Amino acid sequence: MILVIGGAGYIGSHVVKVLLKTKEVIVLDNLSTGHRWAVDERAVFVNGDLGNVEDLKALFSSYSIDAVMHFAASSLVGESVVNPMKYYLNNVSSTLTLLNTMLDFNIDKFIFSSTAATYGIPTTDLITEDTPTNPINPYGQSKLMVEKILADLSKAVDMKYVVLRYFNAAGAHQTGEIGEAHNPETHLIPIILQHLLGQREQISVFGSDYETEDGTCIRDYIHVTDLANAHILALDALINGSKNTATYNLGNGLGYSVKEVIEMCEKVTGKKANVVTGDRRLGDPAKLVTSSDKIHNELGWNTEYSLFEIINTAWEWEKSRVDNLDLINN
Template sequence: MILVIGGAGYIGSHVVKELVQTKDVLVLDNFSTGHRWAVHENATMIEGDMGDKDILENIFTHYPIEAVMHFAAYSLVGESVQEPGKYYQNNVAATLNLLEVMVKSNVKKIIFSSTAATYGIPEGPVITEETPTNPINPYGRSKLMMESIMKDFSKAYGLEYVILRYFNAAGADESAKIGEAHDPETHLIPLILQNLAGDRPSISIFGTDYDTPDGTCIRDYIHVTDLARAHILALDALLEGAKKNAIYNLGNGRGYSVREVIEACERITGKKANVTMAPPREGDPARLVASSEKISRELGWKARYSLDDIVESAWKWNKQLKATV
């Protein structure tokens, strides 16, 4: 059985949907940002917090857990700057609590959801796993701290991990039964689609004079189902002993500017966005694009979905979301 912490959230729920096809799955979620409707019907659900040692010890005592998948971090960059204590308490202290109970219970395999925010503002056009990590906000720092702690736990207690650093998760499952439903929503594609659906008055472009072809920021977008597949491959490799203590980037390997994303959304929906210009946000790099060559080479993973595929699935989900929530 696989314990998925945060399995009611956006990425966690998509991983669970794929995972239940081959594994018994137990989801632990406190529903601070996740949704009950997002938990797959074939997964066992426990409501609780990974900061609660009693709940964790009860789970590891009563269920045959083989490995843990961690998706339970807070992940809003702006909020992390305003409330760093909240981020260090959950993303570091509560996760450390999890690792301690895992070691005590002799469960020593974990897939850890990390982030491109660990790199900060990198030099060079493409980010590899060898790019220096220099996070510029508490969110990125909290994730990098946990990466370091897992390395220390590996040396001291034999913990085995695979860390996945990914970029802009987007899109929705093809069934349109699960997808992004954040409150507040901060991600570009759903914000654009909300405007195109008439649920948001406008969409802002933050900065138009970056050193990019059209002056707007370039980012790497990856379909959430591609992300889920990568997690399953990483888990299988960890369980089989083929890989341990590995770090992989996950992205499309191709960047899209803000204007290109808006144009794709307009093209797919046949609607015109109401775009407003805003000053650039402090700390926003001009370009963030991932190299996924390492995970492609070692685990055989490749992104299957294009930007248009991502937008199309997100638009289908946007229309379903009003009936779901």
């Protein structure tokens, strides 16, 4: 059985759906930002907290857990700057509680959800796993701390792990059953689509004078199902023993500017956006694009979704939410 911590959240819930094709799954989530409706009914659901050792002991005592996937992190960059203690407590301290309890129960396989924020503002156009890590906010710092803890732990005890550094996850499940439902929503694609549905007055573009072709920031977008498939390959590598430790970047390897994303949203929806250009945000790099060659070469992972398909699945999801007030308000 695979334990997915944070499996009621955006990425975790998509990973659960893919896992259930071949594995038994148990989800642990305190529903602070996740949603009970997002958890596939075929999975066992436990309402609990990874920082509560009693919750973990009860779970590990009741189920035979083969591996743990960890998605339960606070992840808002701006919030991490004004409330760093929340991020170090939840993202680092609670993860230490989890890892320590795993060791007590002889569970030695761990998939860690990390982030491109560990790189900070890179000096290279294409980020690889060898690009120096230099996070510029507590969120990225907290994720990098856990990565370093895992590296130290694996040298001292029998702990096998894979770290997956995400770039911009986007899109929704092909069935339309689950998708992004953040409160507040901070991701570009759902914000644009919600505006095109009439739920927002305008789209704000922060900076139009970057050293890019159209002056707006460039980011690497990856469909959430492509992301989920990478987790399955990483888990399989740990289980079959082909990997004991590894770190991989997950992205499309293609960069799209804010302007290009807006234009693609207009193409998918057939609607015109009201765009307002403002000043740059502090700390926004002009370009963040990754190479995923390492995971492609070592695990055979490839992305399947184009930007058009990413936005199209997100559009179908956002339209379905309009007809379901429970999903909008919870």
